Amino acid sequence: MTSSAGLHLKTFVLIFFMILFGPLGNVSLSKGMKTIGAISLHSPGDLLRIGVQILQSPFIWLGVLLLLMFFVSYLLVLSWADYSFVQPAGSIAYAVVALWAHFLLKEPISPTRWAGVCVICLGVLIVGHTSEQK
Amino acid sequence: MAWETVLLLLIVFAGTSGELCVTRAMKTIGEVHDFRPSSLLRVMLRAIQVPWMWLGVALMAVAFFSLLGALSMENVSFVVPVTALSYAAGALGGQVFLGERVSRRRWLGVLLVCIGVTLVFLGRK
Numbered sequence: 403m404t405s406s407a408g409l410h411l412k413t414f415v416l417i418f419f420m421i422l423f424g425p426l427g428n429v430s431l432s433k434g435m436k437t438i439g440a441i442s443l444h445s446p447g448d449l450l451r452i453g454v455q456i457l458q459s460p461f462i463w464l465g466v467l468l469l470l471m472f473f474v475s476y477l478l479v480l481s482w483a484d485y486s487f488v489q490p491a492g493s494i495a496y497a498v499v500a501l502w503a504h505f506l507l508k509e510p511i512s513p514t515r516w517a518g519v520c521v522i523c524l525g526v527l528i529v530g531h532t533s534e535q536k
Numbered sequence: 537m538a539w540e541t542v543l544l545l546l547i548v549f550a551g552t553s554g555e556l557c558v559t560r561a562m563k564t565i566g567e568v569h570d571f572r573p574s575s576l577l578r579v580m581l582r583a584i585q586v587p588w589m590w591l592g593v594a595l596m597a598v599a600f601f602s603l604l605g606a607l608s609m610e611n612v613s614f615v616v617p618v619t620a621l622s623y624a625a626g627a628l629g630g631q632v633f634l635g636e637r638v639s640r641r642r643w644l645g646v647l648l649v650c651i652g653v654t655l656v657f658l659g660r661k
Contacts, residue, residue: 489623
């Protein structure tokens with residue numbers, strides 16, 4: 403990594419917030435939607451019923467709040483740092499999601515899937531690392 | 537399965553386009569220096585006056601509801617890694633629609649992401 407102007411403390415703090423809030427938000431949404439169950443749409447009434455269930459789920463609200471905090475951190479950091487810097491810095495979030503899913507939601511994750519998640523993190527890191535060159 | 541694929545594609549494509557629109561909007565506003573709540577509020581007020589922000593937020597809303605739909609059927613440790621395909625969409629879109637030159641190393645990263653997503657699919661049990 404180069405010591406470009408985007409690497410101040412505030413960049414790191416906000417990227418840390420992104421990595422903290424983003425994955426937790428997704429995990430919370432997942433918990434909420436699992437409680438509601440698989441969506442099947444047979445009539446327009448189903449959509450309304452599911453909408454009401456979504457609005458009544460505390461986990462969905464928590465997830466939305468966390469993702470909102472993620473989003474605000476993301477918007478702020480994007481006002482000075484390049485998208486192509488911020489995006490790869492967030493690559494670790496893919497591993498963090500899998501870790502939370504495993505430890506908080508007790509999702510079974512096969513070794514193949516862990517390997518896939520690690521390869522994705524590596525790929526995202528490489529994608530971003532190159533895109534700063536013009 | 538088909539319905540689920542549509543949702544995953546929407547998360548990837550609507551999400552990526554939304555982020556690009558929002559980035560463009562924030563760049564027209566300029567760097568945020570002041571983090572007091574009143575100043576942040578002013579930044580937000582300026583942000584909502586940029587049309588790109590609205591388009592971006594609308595696209596991200598589509599991606600969000602698709603995410604909820606996908607999460608109701610699948611594990612989060614499956615859905616979120618699959619959305620990394622947005623890097624492939626970004627590189628492809630940049631080259632095809634914006635005429636950007638995508639470096640060989642970047643394609644290597646995209647290839648790795650695709651391999652990773654394939655492994656995540658294979659490890660579905």
